[in-house]
Amino acid sequence: MKPISKSALSVQYDLRPAKQVERRMLVDAFQRLAQAGFEIRDYQYTGFGSIYFVDFIIFHKLLGINKLVSIEHDGSLEERVKYNCPFKCVDIKIDLSTNIIPTLSQDINHILWLDYDEPVKSSILDDMYLAGSQLSSGSIILITVDVEPPDKESDEPKVSKEYFENEASKYLGTMEIQEFTKSKLPRMSMLVLLKALKEGMRGRIGIEYHPIFNFLYADDHRMITIGGVIGSEVEKRKIRKMNLEGAIYLRTNIDDNPYEIKVTPFTRKERHLLDSAMPCPVGWQLQEFKLSEEDVNTYREIYRFLPSYVEILL
Amino acid sequence: MSELIADARPTKGLFLEMFVRDLSLEDCVLDLVDNSIDSLVRSRNIDVSESLIPATVVSKESSQHETNLEPANIDISFDLDHFQVKDNCGGISVKDAKEEVFRFGHLEGAIEGQLGVYGIGLKRAIFKIGNEISIESRMVDEGFKMVIDVPKWSEDLDWTLPFDTIEGTADQKTAGTLIRIESLRVEIIERLKSGTFESRLKEMIERTYCLFLNRYVDVTLNGHKIEPKAIPLGDSEEVNIAKEEFEENGVKVTMYAGLAGRTEDNEWKQVDAGWYIACNGRLVVTADRDKLTGWGVELPIFVPKYRGFIGLVFFYSRRPLLLPWTTTKQGLNIESLVYQRALTRMTTIARPVLNFLNSMFSSSESEREPQRIAAAGIKSVDITELTERPDIQFIARTIKPEEMAISVQFSVKQKEIDRIKKCLGKYSWSARRIARYTFDHFLKTECPE
Numbered sequence: 001m002k003p004i005s006k007s008a009l010s011v012q013y014d015l016r017p018a019k020q021v022e023r024r025m026l027v028d029a030f031q032r033l034a035q036a037g038f039e040i041r042d043y044q045y046t047g048f049g050s051i052y053f054v055d056f057i058i059f060h061k062l063l064g065i066n067k068l069v070s071i072e073h074d075g076s077l078e079e080r081v082k083y084n085c086p087f088k089c090v091d092i093k094i095d096l097s098t099n100i101i102p103t104l105s106q107d108i109n110h111i112l113w114l115d116y117d118e119p120v121k122s123s124i125l126d127d128m129y130l131a132g133s134q135l136s137s138g139s140i141i142l143i144t145v146d147v148e149p150p151d152k153e154s155d156e157p158k159v160s161k162e163y164f165e166n167e168a169s170k171y172l173g174t175m176e177i178q179e180f181t182k183s184k185l186p187r188m189s190m191l192v193l194l195k196a197l198k199e200g201m202r203g204r205i206g207i208e209y210h211p212i213f214n215f216l217y218a219d220d221h222r223m224i225t226i227g228g229v230i231g232s233e234v235e236k237r238k239i240r241k242m243n244l245e246g247a248i249y250l251r252t253n254i255d256d257n258p259y260e261i262k263v264t265p266f267t268r269k270e271r272h273l274l275d276s277a278m279p280c281p282v283g284w285q286l287q288e289f290k291l292s293e294e295d296v297n298t299y300r301e302i303y304r305f306l307p308s309y310v311e312i313l314l
Numbered sequence: 315m316s317e318l319i320a321d322a323r324p325t326k327g328l329f330l331e332m333f334v335r336d337l338s339l340e341d342c343v344l345d346l347v348d349n350s351i352d353s354l355v356r357s358r359n360i361d362v363s364e365s366l367i368p369a370t371v372v373s374k375e376s377s378q379h380e381t382n383l384e385p386a387n388i389d390i391s392f393d394l395d396h397f398q399v400k401d402n403c404g405g406i407s408v409k410d411a412k413e414e415v416f417r418f419g420h421l422e423g424a425i426e427g428q429l430g431v432y433g434i435g436l437k438r439a440i441f442k443i444g445n446e447i448s449i450e451s452r453m454v455d456e457g458f459k460m461v462i463d464v465p466k467w468s469e470d471l472d473w474t475l476p477f478d479t480i481e482g483t484a485d486q487k488t489a490g491t492l493i494r495i496e497s498l499r500v501e502i503i504e505r506l507k508s509g510t511f512e513s514r515l516k517e518m519i520e521r522t523y524c525l526f527l528n529r530y531v532d533v534t535l536n537g538h539k540i541e542p543k544a545i546p547l548g549d550s551e552e553v554n555i556a557k558e559e560f561e562e563n564g565v566k567v568t569m570y571a572g573l574a575g576r577t578e579d580n581e582w583k584q585v586d587a588g589w590y591i592a593c594n595g596r597l598v599v600t601a602d603r604d605k606l607t608g609w610g611v612e613l614p615i616f617v618p619k620y621r622g623f624i625g626l627v628f629f630y631s632r633r634p635l636l637l638p639w640t641t642t643k644q645g646l647n648i649e650s651l652v653y654q655r656a657l658t659r660m661t662t663i664a665r666p667v668l669n670f671l672n673s674m675f676s677s678s679e680s681e682r683e684p685q686r687i688a689a690a691g692i693k694s695v696d697i698t699e700l701t702e703r704p705d706i707q708f709i710a711r712t713i714k715p716e717e718m719a720i721s722v723q724f725s726v727k728q729k730e731i732d733r734i735k736k737c738l739g740k741y742s743w744s745a746r747r748i749a750r751y752t753f754d755h756f757l758k759t760e761c762p763e
Contacts, residue, residue: 099669102662103707129612130665133658170611199612200662203655205562 017263017307018217022225023055024305025249025261026142027062029212030111034063036242038138038229039109041065046104047113049092051077051084055113060087067108071097098123101130110135113142117223119150120189121167125196132200135230137207142227143193147186147216157181164192171195186216186224186258193226194254206232210239214251217261224258248301262298263306271308278303326468333418333434334442337642339505340518342442343390343399344643345435346493347519347533348596350388350401351526353491355428357404358383360530386490388533390515394503395496397443402490403531405453408479411460416475428594428634434641436493443502444495451491455482516540525595525697545590546583547624547700548575550691553670555700556663556708564636565652568701570626571663572708573670575694584621589660591627591646593637599646606646612661613668619675622689623667626697627656666708683720684712722753 034040041064049056049070059065068090072081078094085092093100097114104110112135114127124145131141149155150163157180164172164180171192179188197209213227229235244250249259266274273288280300285291299306337345354360388401406415414420418434430436440447440462447462460477467475483489498506505511516535520527520543527533527542534540547570549555555572574582589607591599603609603616607625610616629637629652638650646653674685688710731745734752743751 096669099666102665126665129658130662133662200658202658203562203651203653204658205651205655 015309016219017309018219018261019223020054020307021261021263021302021305022215022217023058024307025215026213026227027058028305029247029250030059030063030140032242032244032247033140033212033229033239037238038235040111043067043109043111043140044069044104045111045113046071046100048072048097048115049081049085049090051080053084053086053090055115056090057086059111060089065111069093069100071095071100073097097127098130101127101134104134106134106136108136110139111142112139113144113227115142115144115225117144117146117221119146119148120164120192125168125171125192128193128196129200132197132209132230133204134200137231138235139230140212140227141197141209141230142213142225144223144225145189145193146221147189147224148221149182149185155182160185164188168192168196171199186222190214190224190226190254190258201230208232208236210236211252211254212239212250214254214256214258215249215261216258261302263302264295264298266299268308271303271306274299275303326470326473330441330464330468334438337438337442337644339442339502339511340515341642341644342439343515344518344522345439346399347388347390347523348429348643349436350386350399350403350491351523351531351596352428352430353401353405354386354403354530357486357489358530384487385528385530385532388531389537390533390535392506392536394498394506397495397498397502397506398493400490400492402488404486405457405483405489405491406451407453408456408458411451411458411477416460429596429643430634440493440495442499444499445497446495448494448496449477449491450480450494452480452483453489454484454486457482512536517543521600522597524597525592544694545624545626545697546574546586546694547572547626547697548692548694549573550688550693552688552711553692554706554709555695555703556666557700557703557705558659558663559705560655560659562652562655564631564633565638566628566630567652567656567659568628568630569656569660569663570700571660571667572624573622573667573689573692574624576690576692580690582622584618587621587623588616589625589627591629593629593639593643594631594634595628596643598639598643606648608657608661608664612657613664620668620671622671622674623664625660625664625667626700627660629653629656663708670708670710685710688712722749 030038030040043065044067045056045059045065046069047055050072053070056068056070060068066089068087070081070085070090070092072078072092072094073096075094081094082092101112104112112131114124114131116124118124124143128141128143135141149160151159157177160182161177161180173195175188178184194209201207201209207230209228209230211226211228213225215223215225217223217225229239239252242250249261251259273286274296277284277286278300280296282297283293284296285293286296386401386403388399388403391398391400416437418437440449441464445464447464448459449462450459451457457480458477459480460475462475512535516538519533519535519540523531523533524542524544527540532539547555549572553573555570557568557570559566559568561567574586577583586601588601588603588609589599590597590601591607599606603620605611607613614620631637636652638647638653638656639645640647648654648657670685673681674689676682726745731748734748735741735743738748738751740748740751
């Protein structure tokens with residue numbers, strides 16, 4: 001219900017390396033899905049472009065998606081958002097996502113990314129429910145939420161449980177207090193979001209949620225992005241056909257641990273050196289200086305997706 | 315092969331007792347009305363699908379014939395000694411009486427009614443109400459009369475109901491059925507004595523059959539004609555009604571969501587708010603604001619600020635068993651797959667309407683005013699016109715807060731106005747005109763666009 005803006009003005013959106021790795025991995029996965037028979041190019045992308053439109057730029061340029069809708073709930077940003085709109089084909093809607101999701105055409109496929117910077121709350125669950133009911137078979141739903149303990153002052157499971165009881169009671173079922181410890185919040189949040197999605201899918205015979213993504217990362221707060229395809233056996237078969245070579249970040253089973261995006265800082269010189277050896281075999285080590293095996297492994301997993309930032313004097 | 319066999323046949327007395335337990339007297343009366351309407355649907359070949367709603371009704375057989383027909387009559391009357399329903403809806407044939415109408419439950423392959431679903435309505439109603447039952451039905455050229463003495467029949471092991479043929483009628487217009495029940499059951503007499511029963515029944519009929527009344531049938535209750543009570547869905551130039559259709563498992567679903575037409579004093583009536591659900595044109599849920607239609611579950615809990623909300627869902631099927639109604643037709647089978655799907659769609663099309671109402675009753679004036687202005691112009695529409703409309707979302711074209719007019723009022727001293735008049739040399743101007751002029755002047759010179 002309340003996309004971005006708040007943090008949009010305080011965080012430089014394009015300079016969050018883990019988030020950028022996530023976006024590049026999404027692009028990589030969409031390319032694989034396209035190969036497996038999903039006509040991604042014809043999909044409509046709907047997201048929260050804010051004033052940066054980073055996801056819009058890469059989805060348009062790298063995937064060729066031409067139907068793009070950016071939702072901005074904050075009417076006071078209207079002019080600024082429109083000013084920053086990168087392409088003519090981005091349609092900007094100044095409205096609540098709750099009002100826009102029910103208007104998504106059921107005759108085409110969608111990628112809907114509800115990229116929130118808040119913890120799970122009732123309006124977010126309402127959006128998931130609406131998406132579950134609205135999105136056509138073959139569409140892709142993505143949702144990002146903050147999974148830090150919702151109360152800044154307290155990590156106590158009791159406090160978190162109270163928060164979730166207020167915001168999501170109908171989806172908590174018989175969850176016990178131990179599900180609300182800090183380390184379990186990512187999984188708990190995912191389960192609650194998926195329950196809301198599936199509630200919205202009630203009565204859609206033969207249509208299921210087929211998971212593909214479950215990312216955990218932290219540029220500052222710990223965040224999760226979960227996502228998958230809403231579809232029938234046909235889509236399920238296509239997903240099975242997907243080329244999984246090197247796609248270590250995919251998560252097609254909700255019981256698997258999330259893929260954790262780790263960004264280890266390296267200097268530019270170090271990256272050039274590492275890149276020249278990539279992809280490296282397991283156990284490989286640099287000659288020039290010593291790196292932990294973990295650092296090398298982490299780098300090997302993400303180097304293709306890792307952005308480089310330079311200063312430009314404007 | 316087992317040696318012994320236990321007798322598990324139901325006793326008729328127990329069967330009749332249990333059978334009539336789960337429905338109210340009002341439900342019984344509506345069941346009898348359903349039966350009459352079903353006769354009418356059959357005898358006039360009425361298409362109880364979406365074409366039921368449009369104002370111009372065309373029968374499948376011949377449209378000319380249809381338009382010439384007067385609405386049929388269903389007359390309900392009661393006092394403490396009798397209960398009677400008399401119609402001229404076409405009557406029951408001797409063959410149907412013999413083979414189908416009095417069976418408990420439909421036979422495989424039997425002609426289903428459009429409002430009768432389970433083949434129990436008529437029987438359940440008459441057995442619930444009283445002990446001496448007489449049914450007379452006349453079609454053109456044939457007729458029958460059946461008399462049932464319930465206490466006697468319930469002791470009898472035989473499950474047949476004897477009846478005699480009587481003379482038919484000469485004119486199709488008088489073909490119909492008369493059901494008269496006497497020796498009413500004690501609890502029924504108590505209900506009938508209640509001062510509110512008649513008005514409750516009237517309210518239920520005017521809503522339940524609002525799509526049939528005055529068009530296909532006239533219903534009178536103790537001699538008074540019942541007028542249909544419209545569902546107050548409304549729209550205006552700025553605010554439209556959301557519409558969505560889908561078909562699943564042989565059931566066609568059409569749903570609408572929007573705001574109610576404003577009353578004369580520019581308000582909404584909370585009693586009318588909520589969801590209305592019809593199966594084959596017959597309302598089974600009226601102004602529901604509870605869990606059944608998702609309030610407090612999928613939707614927020616109903617609170618007074620949502621009193622402008624009206625939702626309307628039509629389920630149609632040639633096979634009434636597929637529809638999501640319960641046996642009493644006063645509720646929904648929430649396990650029905652088509653209803654589960656409908657519920658998520660109802661929630662989806664209702665959301666934007668509720669968001670509109672949230673803003674309209676917001677504590678911030680600038681957020682609230684545009685919605686109030688848009689809402690003020692909403693007028694109730696005739697739901698018979700709705701089917702013509704395309705599938706569309708709920709959209710309220712509100713004016714932006716900055717374009718909204720607000721009135722400015724304040725007091726100043728007379729001599730201050732006089733000073734301005736003197737300064738402008740406009741002694742004849744009214745204070746109002748002076749105020750307007752000075753405001754415009756400041757706006758133009760100090761705040762140019």
